[in-house]
Amino acid sequence: MIEVRNLQFEYPGREFTLRVPSFDFPFGSTAAITGPSGIGKTTFLLLLAGYLVPGEGKVTINATQLSEMNDRERRAFRIRHIGMVFQEFELIEYLSALDNMLLPFRITPELELTREVVERARDLSGAFGITGLMHRNVRRLSQGERQRVALCRALLTKPGLLLCDEPTGNLDPVNKERTLDLLMETVQQSKTTLVVVTHDHLHLTRFERVVDFPEISQPLTAHKEEGGDRP
Amino acid sequence: MKDILYMVGQYIRHHRVKTIILVLSISLIIYLPSGLRVVVNESAESLISRAGSTPLILGAKGSPLELVLNSLYFDTDAPESFPYKEYLRLGESPEISAIPLHTRFRAGEFPIVGTSMDYFNYRNLTVASGENLVFLGDCVIGFRVAERLGLEPGDSLISTPSSVFNLAGAYPLMMNVQGILAPSGTPDDESVFVDLKTAWIMEGLAHGHEDLQQDGLNGSVLEREGDNIIANASVAEYNRVTESNMQSFHFHGDPGKFPITAALVFPGNQRAATLLEGRYLGEEEVVHLVDPVEVMEELLGTIIKIQNYMITGIVIIGLSTLATTVLVFMLSLRLRKKEIETMHKIGGARRRIRAILVSEILSVLLMGALISLILTTLTAHFGPAILKGILLGGGA
Numbered sequence: 001m002i003e004v005r006n007l008q009f010e011y012p013g014r015e016f017t018l019r020v021p022s023f024d025f026p027f028g029s030t031a032a033i034t035g036p037s038g039i040g041k042t043t044f045l046l047l048l049a050g051y052l053v054p055g056e057g058k059v060t061i062n063a064t065q066l067s068e069m070n071d072r073e074r075r076a077f078r079i080r081h082i083g084m085v086f087q088e089f090e091l092i093e094y095l096s097a098l099d100n101m102l103l104p105f106r107i108t109p110e111l112e113l114t115r116e117v118v119e120r121a122r123d124l125s126g127a128f129g130i131t132g133l134m135h136r137n138v139r140r141l142s143q144g145e146r147q148r149v150a151l152c153r154a155l156l157t158k159p160g161l162l163l164c165d166e167p168t169g170n171l172d173p174v175n176k177e178r179t180l181d182l183l184m185e186t187v188q189q190s191k192t193t194l195v196v197v198t199h200d201h202l203h204l205t206r207f208e209r210v211v212d213f214p215e216i217s218q219p220l221t222a223h224k225e226e227g228g229d230r231p
Numbered sequence: 232m233k234d235i236l237y238m239v240g241q242y243i244r245h246h247r248v249k250t251i252i253l254v255l256s257i258s259l260i261i262y263l264p265s266g267l268r269v270v271v272n273e274s275a276e277s278l279i280s281r282a283g284s285t286p287l288i289l290g291a292k293g294s295p296l297e298l299v300l301n302s303l304y305f306d307t308d309a310p311e312s313f314p315y316k317e318y319l320r321l322g323e324s325p326e327i328s329a330i331p332l333h334t335r336f337r338a339g340e341f342p343i344v345g346t347s348m349d350y351f352n353y354r355n356l357t358v359a360s361g362e363n364l365v366f367l368g369d370c371v372i373g374f375r376v377a378e379r380l381g382l383e384p385g386d387s388l389i390s391t392p393s394s395v396f397n398l399a400g401a402y403p404l405m406m407n408v409q410g411i412l413a414p415s416g417t418p419d420d421e422s423v424f425v426d427l428k429t430a431w432i433m434e435g436l437a438h439g440h441e442d443l444q445q446d447g448l449n450g451s452v453l454e455r456e457g458d459n460i461i462a463n464a465s466v467a468e469y470n471r472v473t474e475s476n477m478q479s480f481h482f483h484g485d486p487g488k489f490p491i492t493a494a495l496v497f498p499g500n501q502r503a504a505t506l507l508e509g510r511y512l513g514e515e516e517v518v519h520l521v522d523p524v525e526v527m528e529e530l531l532g533t534i535i536k537i538q539n540y541m542i543t544g545i546v547i548i549g550l551s552t553l554a555t556t557v558l559v560f561m562l563s564l565r566l567r568k569k570e571i572e573t574m575h576k577i578g579g580a581r582r583r584i585r586a587i588l589v590s591e592i593l594s595v596l597l598m599g600a601l602i603s604l605i606l607t608t609l610t611a612h613f614g615p616a617i618l619k620g621i622l623l624g625g626g627a
Contacts, residue, residue, distance in 0.1 A: 046576070049576070051575070051576050071581065072580070072581070075575075075578045075579065075580055075581070076578070076580075077578075078577070078578035079577060079578025079579065080578075082578070084576060084577050086573070086576075090569065090570075090573040090576075092570055092573070093245075093570075094241055094242050094244075094245030094246065095241055099241060103574070103577070104577055104578065104579070105234070106234035106235075106237065106238055107234075107238075107574050107577075107579030107580065107583050107584055107587070108578060108579055108580040108583055109580060109583065110578075110580070113234065137245075153577075154577075
């Protein structure tokens with residue numbers, strides 16, 4: 001269960017305050033969060049991930065209260081239990097597709113890179129149809145291929161919760177459809193909880209729950225930024 | 232640590248051009264002053280040690296530096312020569328011993344040193360194969376000469392005429408290689424040693440030719456007056472001293488006036504040295520006495536002064552290069568801000584991410600330091616020989 005209570009967050013030096021009085025979401029389900037740009041959806045996602053820390057209130061993920069953890073504990077929890085996918089994919093350009101997938105295992109002592117992990121990466125890449133691209137530098141991959149690498153990276157740690165920030169925002173309609181199919185199939189098989197921020201209303205029916213973000217939040221001041229909804 | 236090194240390796244591999252430029256810049260910043268210092272220090276040690284083992288040098292008045300460099304290393308232009316009688320004059324004092332040197336000729340790239348047997352004892356030179364000088368026309372050669380020319384005892388080596396236009400004398404002399412010296416690690420390894428008289432044969436002051444008393448050569452005789460015979464150019468002169476023609480070699484003129492280029496002088500005590508120095512202070516003297524250590528220290532003083540100017544310049548350039556390098560690192564970190572943020576977002580440990588970034592910078596610095604260390608080591612090994620070569624104006 002994801003539980004958010006009386007959450008309040010503001011960026012230092014900016015006129016933006018996000019308030020979410022209450023939000024509950026059962027583990028193992030899929031949810032799409034929609035809403036206008038600049039309202040704080042990405043901020044909410046980063047608060048759920050423990051990357052941002054609320055000024056007030058609490059965020060609980062599967063009985064673990066993130067707001068009571070220190071930075072090191074939150075990072076350890078995030079890398080072990082939460083997978084993240086970003087709109088810009090955010091792959092490391094000097095690494096191959098395989099090394100990008102294995103990145104979480106190289107940047108923390110919490111995870112150990114074993115032969116079994118590498119095998120799992122190969123299996124995942126097979127499922128996502130990018131086996132032949134494993135050793136190719138990610139700069140030489142198409143948008144669709146890059147997004148699949150990003151999904152593999154997020155899923156490789158077997159996270160209980162997958163947070164995706166407009167994962168199909170940069171894809172053409174064919175790739176968008178294919179990526180969503182893969183995403184849904186994978187989370188259903190692995191019983192991963194999926195929370196997706198999206199502007200794509202055509203595919204909302206695929207999710208078990210659709211959250212209109214203005215309904216759960218009370219922004220005091222919305223500060224719209226160009227090119228995204230991050231305040 | 233393995234994962235950190237892997238990430239560093241991947242980053243460096245991907246940005247190899249940038250890394251190579253940074254590594255080379257850093258290695259040059261470190262290497263230039265240290266290499267310069269090493270080469271000067273090593274050269275100073277090597278130059279001073281040879282000079283230190285040579286008490287005083289007598290030579291024709293002129294540049295003391297030229298005299299010292301030629302008398303110690305043989306590989307510079309020969310200084311003005313002076314009459315042999317000046318050397319004989321040294322022997323008038325029982326407290327003084329001396330060794331004559333004649334260094335005007337070469338055999339290809341190697342200097343020919345006309346001297347006495349005392350030189351070998353003084354420099355602790357031993358013959359590794361063959362024998363030491365026995366007859367006129369013999370030579371013993373340094374081991375590097377033997378190595379480069381592929382010579383063995385019993386072979387011959389020809390002297391190079393001082394000038395192809397010198398028709399008056401100084402014919403090339405075919406020398407008999409009598410022995411090869413053991414390696415000494417000094418310029419003696421690259422020299423050809425002959426007896427002083429052999430050097431004078433090369434000067435054209437002594438020669439050997441067919442016996443004009445023979446009946447068959449009457450046609451060559453222009454004039455006969457007692458023992459004096461004047462012959463024309465059809466009489467064959469020998470260009471090699473052999474057992475059969477050795478007796479025919481003879482000197483013309485007063486040996487006291489024959490040239491030598493220097494004399495290594497060994498005063499028995501300080502008093503003798505002081506008296507000797509005083510003797511050559513007179514303006515009428517054609518020679519002067521120099522202390523090689525003093526001369527070399529003066530030369531090294533100049534070199535060190537130049538070195539200091541160069542180091543100052545290098546440090547200024549190095550600082551600006553260092554500033555540029557720091558700027559490159561800072562810009563690189565700024566360009567990688569998103570990548571670093573991604574690592575933080577997905578839960579990378581703060582310490583691990585910092586270790587990756589710091590290791591990348593350290594790797595570049597270490598590679599630069601390693602290259603500069605290799606260059607400095609190579610410089611320490613080869614630099615002094617190169618600097619000596621530059622100072623002596625030829626190969627070291």
